[in-house]
Amino acid sequence: xxxxxxxxxxxxxxxxxxxxxxxxxxxxxxxxxxxxxxxxxxxxxxxxxxxxxxxxxxxxxxxxxxxxxxxxxxxxxxxxxxxxxxxxxxxxxxxxxxxxxxxxxxxxxxxxxxxxxxxxxxxxxxxxxxxxxxxxxxxxxxxxxxxxxxx
Numbered sequence: 108x109x110x111x112x113x114x115x116x117x118x119x120x121x122x123x124x125x126x127x128x129x130x131x132x133x134x135x136x137x138x139x140x141x142x143x144x145x146x147x148x149x150x151x152x153x154x155x156x157x158x159x160x161x162x163x164x165x166x167x168x169x170x171x172x173x174x175x176x177x178x179x180x181x182x183x184x185x186x187x188x189x190x191x192x193x194x195x196x197x198x199x200x201x202x203x204x205x206x207x208x209x210x211x212x213x214x215x216x217x218x219x220x221x222x223x224x225x226x227x228x229x230x231x232x233x234x235x236x237x238x239x240x241x242x243x244x245x246x247x248x249x250x251x252x253x254x255x256x257x258x
Contacts, residue, residue: 156258157232160197164234164256167192177252178240180205182221189222189254197258198223205240205250216248225255232256 167189171177176188180203189199200222206213225231233255240248 157230160230160232160256160258161234163193163197164232164254165236167256168234168236168252168254171252172236172238177203177236177238177250180217180219180240180248180250182219186221193256197256199257200225200255202253202255203250204253205248207248208246213249222255226257228257230257 168177170192171185171188174188176185179185182201185201189201193199200220203217203219205216205218207216208214233253235251235253237249237251239246240250
């Protein structure tokens with residue numbers, strides 16, 4: 108036998124090392140992918156109540172705007188409508204900031220808050236909607252309503 112046939116080349120002797128390094132790098136990349144996926148999922152809203160509460164807050168403001176209740180700026184009327192829509196299991200707080208546009212720009216007319224006090228705990232959903240109030244067919248006020256909901 109030829110001595111060159113008995114001696115393995117360095118490429119074949121390192122084949123196992125290269126495969127091991129590739130496997131370790133692949134495992135590391137896989138673990139990073141799983142960790143980032145788990146982090147993303149844990150940060151997303153998984154509580155169906157939170158998602159439903161956000162939609163409820165948005166929908167309540169849309170209804171109040173479309174039926175003209177928001178434009179009245181009447182806190183009693185708005186509170187009654189919200190209580191009717193939300194029921195007893197959901198608490199709310201409404202903040203309305205009203206401005207008027209003059210030649211010198213927007214002028215803050217009023218800030219109104221009504222409803223329950225906002226709790227310090229999590230689980231609070233917020234919706235915001237801009238709307239206008241008109242008088243004799245012309246725009247008189249620009250307002251922003253912010254509705255906080257929690258259970």
